[in-house]
Every structure is written in C-alpha cells, then in structure tokens.
C-alpha cells in the first residue's frame with residue numbers, strides 16, 4: 001500500500017475543493033469534491049476488491065461523483081497499531097519504565113465497554129497488583145438476546161453485534177501478543193465472575209465504571225455476590241475504575257451533581273481548570289496468564305442472535321483497537337484531514353468529512369486521551385488551528401453527556417427528560433415505521449434512515465435532522481427514535497444517545513428549547529446538489545441535481561407536512577404542499593388519538 005503524506009500543498013486536498021456557501025458560511029463536501037479525494041485512486045492500488053468499499057454515487061448524471069473507502073489490510077492495520085503501541089507502551093527493561101509489578105496472586109480484568117489494551121487503567125492496575133492477570137469478557141444475554149426497554153426493538157442490532165465480534169477478536173489477539181489471552185464466557189457477569197474468583201483465588205476484579213442504571217445494576221450485583229465468595233484470600237473485591245472520558249471525573253472542578261446545565265459553562269470551566277491526564281503507559285508484556293485449558297471462542301453472529309451482519313454499501317467499520325488506531329493514523333497523519341475538520345465536519349457523504357472515531361470510542365477500543373495526545377502531537381509537529389481544537393471541543397461534548405448521565409440518573413430515559421416536561425407525544429406506528437424504514441417522502445430523511453440501517457452509522461448532521469423531523473414534524477415520542485438508534489448505531493452509547501435525543505426533543509437541560517431543523521434549508525445548505533440523497537436513493541439520481549431533494553410527485557408523497565411549511569421557497573416542493581397539508585391534517589388527528 002502506498003504511504004502517502006498529505007499536506008495542504010497537496011493538489012488533491014485543498015480547501016478550494018470544498019464548496020463554500022456564502023449565505024450560510026459553510027463549506028460542503030459534495031458534488032465535484034468527492035471524486036478528487038485522495039483515497040479514491042492513490043491508495044486503492046494495492047487494495048483488494050474486498051477492502052474497497054464503494055462509496056459510489058449511483059448517479060448516472062454525475063459519473064465522477066464517487067469515492068472509495070479503503071479499508072486497510074489486516075497487515076497494514078497491524079503495522080500501524082504496532083507503531084502506536086511502541087509510542088504508548090514501555091518495556092520492562094527500559095530505564096525510564098514507570099511500571100513496576102509488585103502484587104501477588106491473580107487479578108481479574110472484567111472487560112466491558114473498554115475493549116482495548118492501550119491506556120486501559122483497569123488492565124494496568126490488575127497487572128501491577130498481581131502475579132497473573134485473567135482477562136475476561138462475558139457475553140451477557142441482557143445485551144444480545146434482549147430488547148430495548150419500552151418499544152421492544154433488538155437491544156443490539158446485527159451490525160453492532162458484528163462490530164463487537166471484531167472488537168473481541170482483535171482484543172484477544174492483542175492480549176495474546178502481550179503474553180495473555182481473553183477468556184470469553186457466555187452468561188451474566190454476576191454468575192460467571194464469582195465462580196472464576198473462587199477457582200483462581202483471585203483477590204480483585206478490576207473493571208471500568210459505567211454510569212447508566214442498567215450497567216450500574218450489574219456492577220452492584222457483581223459486587224454483592226463477591227461479598228459472599230469464600231476464598232483462601234479474604235473478601236475479594238470489585239474495583240471500579242474511571243476511564244471513559246477525556247477529562248477524569250476526579251479532576252473536575254465541581255461535583256457531578258453540580259454539573260453546569262449549560263454545555264458552554266461546563267466546557268469553559270474544564271478547559272480553564274482541568275488538565276487532561278496523560279495516557280497510562282502500558283507494559284509491553286503482561287504475562288504470564290493463569291493456567292486455563294479452554295479460553296473460549298469469540299462468539300459467532302448466530303450466538304448473538306443474528307444471521308447477517310454485512311455492510312455492502314456506504315461506510316464499513318472494522319471493529320477493534322487495531323482498526324481504531326489505523327483510523328486515527330489515517331485521519332490525522334496519512335490524509336492530513338485534521339487540519340480541515342472544522343470546515344468539513346457537517347458533511348454527510350463519504351468516509352472523510354469527520355473523524356468517524358465514534359464506534360471505537362463507544363466500544364472502548366479507542367481512548368479519548370489517546371486522541372487528545374495525538375491532537376497535541378499533531379499540533380506540535382504539523383499545525384495548530386481551529387480544526388485541531390474542534391475535535392477536542394466535540395470530545396468535550398461526549399464527556400459532558402457522560403457526566404450528565406450521573407447527574408440526571410434515569411430521567412435521561414424518561415419521556416419528560418431531565419426537565420420532567422409534560423408534553424403529549426404520539427406513538428403512531430405507521431408514521432414511526434415510515435421514519436424508521438426511510439419512506440417518509442422527504443429524501444433527506446429517507447436517505448439518512450437508509451444509511452443508518454445499512455451501515456449502522458449516520459453523520460451528526462443527519463442525526464440532528466432526523467431527530468428534529470421525528471419529534472417536531474411528526475410529533476412522535478422521542479424515545480421511539482432513541483431506542484431505534486440504540487438498536488442500530490455502531491457507536492451507541494447511552495449517555496451520548498439519550499443525551500442528544502433529550503436535547504433534540506426539547507426535554508434536556510439545553511437552554512435552546514426549539515431545535516427545529518428545516519428540511520428544505522438543511523437540504524439546500526448541506527446537500528445542494530442532491531449527491532447525498534441520490535447515493536442512498538438511487539431512484540433520484542436521474543433527476544436534475546436541484547430536484548433531487550425536492551422531487552415533488554416524482555417521489556413518495558410526504559407522510560406529514562412540515563411544522564413550519566416549506567420555507568426554502570423551492571418551487572418544486574411547494575407544488576405539493578397544499579395537498580400534503582390537507583392529508584397530513586387528517587393524519588395528525590390520528591396521531592393525537594394514538595397517544596399512550
């Protein structure tokens with residue numbers, strides 16, 4: 001594979017290639033931009049057909065509008081991961097080694113949403129405090145063969161299940177490279193862990209602390225049963241460690257119960273008063289493992305309750321730490337995209353408009369502190385600008401929702417949200433189904449929903465638009481949307497998901513109450529040539545560019561009218577609006593009648 005370095009002087013990656021909209025002051029990634037993206041041609045030379053995911057517009061009228069996501073080969077990912085491991089691990093023989101092993105006996109590491117080796121404090125502490133570490137993952141039936149809380153959707157959809165399988169396979173491999181292994185058991189942690197503690201006489205179980213009630217309940221159960229285990233060593237303990245955020249909870253300038261209600265206040269406060277801790281330098285060897293005959297296999301998709309988990313269009317994410325580190329390397333160093341992140345982050349089409357780190361962050365294959373250190377290194381070695389800062393700005397949003405979940409407790413999942421608002425919502429099944437399946441009659445909504453179900457991913461722009469449409473234009477119970485996201489998203493994280501949905505639904509702590517996203521305006525600003533919608537809805541590709549988002553009678557009739565009408569003044573959509581309004585009035589009556 002070619003090792004290309006992209007600098008601003010690269011003819012194929014200059015800002016002029018992003019379309020600038022003087023009215024909105026936004027840069028867009030569409031139209032003639034995508035074909036010139038460097039990944040298309042330059043790195044595809046050694047990629048096999050399997051590694052090239054066609055991110056190709058179906059448009060016959062724009063044959064040049066295509067881009068490939070090149071998934072690096074396993075060897076390439078391993079090579080990058082190895083380089084990064086060298087940076088973030090220390091050898092025991094090294095004179096500047098800060099890691100000294102001083103413990104006795106066996107310690108268990110219970111892996112949860114922290115499926116990585118680098119900057120994994122639970123793993124590190126287990127190693128320091130023992131003579132042998134037993135790494136464990138429990139395939140918990142509550143996560144895989146179960147349903148979401150209110151509406152009974154699959155708790156973990158097929159694509160996320162597949163992603164997790166890849167994460168586990170990679171973790172097992174990484175641990176074996178470091179002299180350990182990963183014990184994989186099927187069942188509830190509160191049943192598996194005490195048995196192992198007893199069998200190995202383990203003194204401590206290390207795990208990363210979670211914050212939402214489902215996970216916290218499991219922690220409580222594990223802790224409780226450990227209290228009853230009798231071993232030769234007195235009272236084995238569950239030791240919970242904080243490790244999911246960029247800023248450490250113990251370093252916050254306030255108690256989480258006094259977390260500011262406004263994000264900006266939170267951000268300014270942590271930025272001025274808190275320092276991001278350095279990554280834990282992991283030892284380059286973690287063995288020996290305890291003596292185990294059968295370490296168990298990485299589960300199959302069938303065992304996780306699904307049969308088919310393949311992505312055949314759009315972005316294909318590979319699970320695991322190697323792929324995560326490879327993506328960081330690609331986005332920051334190889335393609336040099338970090339320098340333009342702020343201008344491109346609102347895109348919707350293609351592999352490179354944003355970092356796409358979220359699936360790895362959610363599974364814990366990637367540490368936010370490692371991203372922080374890589375941003376700082378990039379700023380030193382290449383350049384520092386608004387874009388390099390903005391990735392950290394977004395990661396602070398992620399931190400904020402995580403801390404907010406502690407403050408809000410279960411109100412994050414309740415209809416009235418943290419503000420406990422009493423609003424009436426519809427649960428109209430037909431309307432919801434049209435949203436879920438991408439048949440609303442609004443190409444921008446339909447394309448985004450198809451992307452979600454096909455790939456398990458949707459851009460941040462898309463998420464805000466489909467959320468606004470569901471709750472504001474359809475008046476549907478926001479929890480139905482949130483639970484559907486919970487099923488489908490590869491990057492599903494209860495805090496970010498329910499946090500963003502409560503904001504979108506106007507029941508969060510957000511001071512901006514009415515977050516309405518006008519579809520015509522969003523379409524004109526972010527998909528002015530209809531490249532995005534025609535990629536996901538190929539039937540629109542034959543239409544002139546300006547009509548693809550506003551196809552009128554040439555597409556499905558809109559199932560509801562827009563709350564504020566079609567304010568974009570587009571000639572195409574207004575033709576149908578009277579009809580739509582008349583029809584949707586009767587539909588709205590139906591909605592009101594279906595409230596629960």
Ligand SMILES: Cc1cc2nc3c(=O)[nH]c(=O)nc-3n(C[C@H](O)[C@H](O)[C@H](O)COP(=O)(O)OP(=O)(O)OC[C@H]3O[C@@H](n4cnc5c(N)ncnc54)[C@H](O)[C@@H]3O)c2cc1C
Nearest residue numbers: 354355356357358394395398460463491492493496497500
């Ligand atoms: C309704 C809705 C639901 C969402 N559900 C989730 C979810 O379940 N899991 C999830 O990780 N993100 C969620 N987000 C936030 C955001 O859309 C994704 O994090 C982002 O699109 C991931 O793409 P990226 O990694 O390329 O992001 P980038 O733009 O490259 O941002 C870098 C990182 O910053 C963080 N980030 C960015 N925006 C947000 C945000 N609004 N809230 C929290 N963190 C953010 C993510 O960790 C992301 O990986 C949701 C947003 C909305 C509007």
Ligand SMILES: Nc1ncnc2c1ncn2[C@@H]1O[C@H](COP(=O)(O)OP(=O)(O)OP(=O)(O)O)[C@@H](O)[C@H]1O
Nearest residue numbers: 148149150212213214215217410411413414486494
């Ligand atoms: N990680 C998670 N992902 C999705 N939903 C979650 C998660 N953690 C908690 N919840 C949701 O939090 C809510 C609280 O569930 P729980 O069974 O603990 O209490 P409850 O009796 O339903 O509500 P409450 O305690 O608020 O009266 C449920 O809606 C549950 O699905």
